[in-house]
Amino acid sequence: MFLLDRILPFIFSYIRPFIKWFLHVFTRLSELQRICYGARAGAPRCHQIERSLQQSKQPEIKTMLRELDEAGPYVTDRELLYFATHAVSVVGRVKHIKSNVHPDFGRLFGNCVTTIWGYKRLMHQVEQLRAEAYDSENLEHEQKLLELWKLLMPETPLTGRISKQWQEIGFQGDDPKTDFRGMGMLGLENLLYFARAYNDAAKHVLLHSMHPTLGYTYAIVGINLTALAVNLLRSGAAKTHFYNQVALHKQNFSTLEDFHKLYCYLFFEFDRFWMDSSPRNIMDFREVYQAFEITKLEALHNENTIFKTNLVVESV
Known part of the structure; x- marks a missing residue:
């Protein structure tokens, strides 16, 4: 069982591109679109979106993820909301998703982006408070x-x-x-x-x-x-x-x-x-x-x- 647990992810990493290609040809939708339209809002959709973005081989998407991760812990609420706009723009350009043809994608995907990086910012805020020592002189x-x-x-x-x-x-x-x-x-x-x-x-x-x-x-x-x-x-x-x-x-x-x-x-x-x-x-x-x-x-x-x-x- 232990060996199987290690082999299956390795095998899947090789066949995943072929599965994505087949589904894209069959549905005319990118993986991110299929998740947004098919997965229930909340954890099911956000978990899948997060995993898909992390596994992306696209240089532009990798750069976008790095930029959001670097800025994320320190942004204001307004700046965090802008993450969605930026991510939708980059993914739309890379995946050739036209907003007039797929009007719901930007909203659904953008909501996931804000939720995911909001969680990452929350981790930073909690850690800052945990690291602040109690000071009896304060x-x-x-x-x-x-x-x-x-x-x-x-x-x-x-x-x-x-x-x-x-x-x-x-x-x-x-x-x-x-x-x-x-x-x-x-x-x-x-x-x-x-x-x-x-x-x-x-x-x-x-x-x-x-x-x-x-x-x-x-x-x-x-x-x-x-x-x-x-x-x-x-x-x-x-x-x-x-x-x-x-x-x-x-x-x-x-x-x-x-x-x-x-x-x-x-x-x-x-x-x-x-x-x-x-x-x-x-x-x-x-x-x-x-x-x-x-x-x-x-x-x-x-x-x-x-x-x-x-x-x-x-x-x-």
Whole structure:
């Protein structure tokens, strides 16, 4: 089976040009056109478009891809939207696609281009935030940390910036800044977004984390889930969710807020998964965490998957 897995892609690389030629003669359409007209919007179409572009042997298309990749991480929203116009122009010229004969191609292909490079830009934005270290001398950082406490523990005043009270919401010691080292400000921004946007759900999860036998360290688990969300993004597994989300909500591209929402979904679902797993104690965390990660990876292998953040709880 291992040998077959290695041989089949090698064989396909040789016969692919003949398949493309035959289909082009038979349908009078380029591969990109066939994908745009035949594949469902969202992940199925974007995945195929991305693969087709990467496998292109056309020098002009290769140059275009390199230019978009180099500029992509740093562009504004307006500039990102221009990527579609540029890509449609280049592909139309290379593939001899006339807009008056195929009026829908530019829109369908352009939407995929914006979605694909929007994802790449999102990866850069997330990495920038992850690389930003928590700085206790930074007033904005400190204010966000204190806001997190107020949102999660509105009835309990914090006695001091350095306090054992932080352990009540799942930090390891008296000063939370040390717990953000791995995920930087991204870890705090994720926790804060969950507490802001889905306050009832966040407090519901926090309450579960305080369970006398099934409890866990809320903030530390939250930072671990930030790492999971980052890994899904980096590996490309999260493309399925984000590509489908863009298509479903008729967005142009994924945003940092969309990443925060994915995180909220993961946190809420992990809490449910943890409670259903009935762990003996916190020492079972790694095993449960890995099982949870596998369930999400398996879900993302289905091109119809989209994680919905309808985090509704009956009570907290």
